Amino acid sequence: MKITDAEVRVVRLPADEPLAAGPMVPGAVREIVTLELRTDQGIEGVGITFFGAALTRALQVAVQDLAALAKGENPLNIEAVIGKLRAAAGNSGPGGILQLALSAIDTALWDIKGKALNQPVWALAGGYRPRVPTYASGALMRTFPLDHIVKAGPKLKEKGFRQMKTQLGGGNLRPEQEVERIKRMREAVGFDTDLMCDINQLWSVHQAIDIGSRIESERLYWLEDVTTCDDYAGLARVTQALCTPIAGGEYVYGAVPFRHMLEARSVDIVMIDLVRAGGPTGLLKIAGMAQAFNLPVVSHLVPEFQVHLIAAIPNGLTVEYMPWSAALWQEVPTVDKASGDLIVPQKPGFGLEFDRKVLEKYGTA
Numbered sequence: 001m002k003i004t005d006a007e008v009r010v011v012r013l014p015a016d017e018p019l020a021a022g023p024m025v026p027g028a029v030r031e032i033v034t035l036e037l038r039t040d041q042g043i044e045g046v047g048i049t050f051f052g053a054a055l056t057r058a059l060q061v062a063v064q065d066l067a068a069l070a071k072g073e074n075p076l077n078i079e080a081v082i083g084k085l086r087a088a089a090g091n092s093g094p095g096g097i098l099q100l101a102l103s104a105i106d107t108a109l110w111d112i113k114g115k116a117l118n119q120p121v122w123a124l125a126g127g128y129r130p131r132v133p134t135y136a137s138g139a140l141m142r143t144f145p146l147d148h149i150v151k152a153g154p155k156l157k158e159k160g161f162r163q164m165k166t167q168l169g170g171g172n173l174r175p176e177q178e179v180e181r182i183k184r185m186r187e188a189v190g191f192d193t194d195l196m197c198d199i200n201q202l203w204s205v206h207q208a209i210d211i212g213s214r215i216e217s218e219r220l221y222w223l224e225d226v227t228t229c230d231d232y233a234g235l236a237r238v239t240q241a242l243c244t245p246i247a248g249g250e251y252v253y254g255a256v257p258f259r260h261m262l263e264a265r266s267v268d269i270v271m272i273d274l275v276r277a278g279g280p281t282g283l284l285k286i287a288g289m290a291q292a293f294n295l296p297v298v299s300h301l302v303p304e305f306q307v308h309l310i311a312a313i314p315n316g317l318t319v320e321y322m323p324w325s326a327a328l329w330q331e332v333p334t335v336d337k338a339s340g341d342l343i344v345p346q347k348p349g350f351g352l353e354f355d356r357k358v359l360e361k362y363g364t365a
Contacts, residue, residue, distance in 0.1 A: 001043070001116065003075050006067035007036045009363040010060050013327050019139040019159070020152035030324055031056045034354065034363065035063055037108035039075055043115045045108030046352055048302065048325060049100045049275050062101035070105065075112045078281060082106055095253030099278050106279025107305060107350075114349035122344045125284060126312035134303065134335060134342035135163030135196060137322040142170030146181060150188040160337030163194035163221065163318060168211070169202030179214045186218045194221040201225050201251065205234040212242045222247040222269050230257065235266035247271050249286075250300040254278060258286045262293045269317065273300040274309070283309055291315045301325070303342065304352055307333045311344045330355050 015028035033056065035047040052059035066085045073081045082102060092098045114121045122130070136156040140149040149166060156164050166185050168178045186195060197220050203211065208226035222245040227234050229251035239246040247269035252258055253276045261267060270290040277283040287297045287309075296317035299306035303321050310316035319342050326332045330353045333342050345351030 001074055001076060001112075002040045003067075003070045003073050003081075004038050004040050005071065006038065006064070007365070008060055008064045008067065009034045009359060009365050010056055011328065011359060011363040013324070013358075013362055015324075017139055017141075018323055018326070019136055019321075020155045022139055022141065022144050022148065022152065032325060032328065033060050033063055033104060034328065034359065035067065035104040035108050036354070037067060037070075037075070037105065037112065039112060041116075043112050045075065045111035045115070045349065046354060047104035047107035047111065047279070048328070049104035051100055051275060052097070055097065059097050059100055062097050063104050066101050066105055075109050076116060078106065078109045078113065081109060082278075082281060094256070095276075099253050100275055103275045103277065103279040103282070106281050107274070110280045111349040111352075118348050120308065120344065120346055120348060121280065121350050122308035122311040124312075125280065125309060126314075128314050128316065129311055130344050130346070131336065131339075131341040132307060132311045132316060132344065133163060133318040133340060134161070134307075134321040135165055135194065135318055136161040137165045137320045138324065140164060140166035140185065142167035146184060150184055153185060153189040153193075157189060157193060160335050160340055161321070162192075162340035163196070164189065165196035165198055165224075165320070167198045167200065169199040175207070175211050175214065178211050182215050182218055182220075191219060195219075196221045196224060196247075198224040199226045201228050203227055205231070205237055208238045209241045212238065212244060216243055220244050224248065224271065225250065232261055232264035232266045235261070236264050239266060239268060245269055247298065249273075250276070252276060255282060255285050255289065258289060262289060262295070268295065270295050270297045271300050272297060274302055274305055280305075280309055284313070287313050287315060304329060304332050305350055307342050307344050308350060327358055328354055 011032045012029040033049045037045040089098050224247040245268035248267040249271040250273045298317045299319050310319050
């Protein structure tokens with residue numbers, strides 16, 4: 001089997017909040033680069049990437065150029081293909097646009113491999129379990145009014161979610177206001193719901209310890225990205241000071257920074273972004289490192305892909321269900337309302353197929 005060609009688009013999806021109808025910014029979009037990688041045997045792999053922002057067109061070109069370099073290669077030899085592309089990019093890596101572009105290709109290669117071997121990716125990557133816990137994300141944002149999110153939380157419970165994530169660290173709120181916001185959120189969903197809280201690097205180490213200690217009575221499932229992602233020593237101070245587990249890693253590119261994070265004992269829970277990790281290959285390597293440190297792994301974004309990878313590994317804890325990319329696909333993994341689990345698709349590869357109408361409406365080649 002050989003790679004023959006690729007089609008790469010930029011798709012601009014409306015930036016809605018589909019889980020609990022959160023407030024929308026008029027005209028806001030989410031730009032996603034889509035990849036269809038084709039072979040001489042008629043098998044096609046799909047992948048996506050993003051985080052390009054003002055450089056999304058540059059990211060699209062990077063995916064196109066790297067895919068062109070992969071032409072003629074055997075897509076089943078994933079490490080060889082990615083190694084060739086990384087070498088061809090010279091010193092433009094290891095992070096940034098090169099990593100983001102490689103992740104789309106790596107994802108498509110895993111999709112091709114699954115289809116060629118008639119196996120779902122979760123089985124190829126380890127096959128630990130066919131369903132995983134999942135948590136609702138993106139519906140309880142810090143930019144949403146408090147009266148909206150305290151109503152949205154119970155709505156998420158009605159949809160079957162037993163875990164959900166909110167945010168703190170917004171605007172110029174005083175510590176007392178931050179504490180009040182999380183207390184109101186906990187009252188709204190009860191202690192029978194796992195409640196996480198994302199800070200998105202907005203606190204200093206001192207703020208994280210101060211506010212984190214004040215809200216320990218709310219028994220959060222985790223506090224996430226409490227301070228700057230590469231302040232490994234500062235993160236470790238917070239982790240050591242609080243009983244609440246600290247999660248982090250979504251902003252980190254590639255495996256090496258995770259090694260520094262793990263060696264510094266910076267986090268209790270390792271969060272891996274598929275795109276910044278370099279695709280499934282990179283994510284699985286990071287997950288293996290985390291297991292060696294006896295730490296669980298959770299995912300960031302794209303649950304359509306991540307459900308396979310978290311299900312494949314023994315230290316996979318839960319999948320972030322933020323369906324911002326769901327509109328791209330004809331069918332996506334479903335949440336079992338009885339258990340709150342995300343069901344892993346059993347079709348070959350990732351079990352995903354682009355919705356052609358959506359690509360035509362919102363995409364540009």
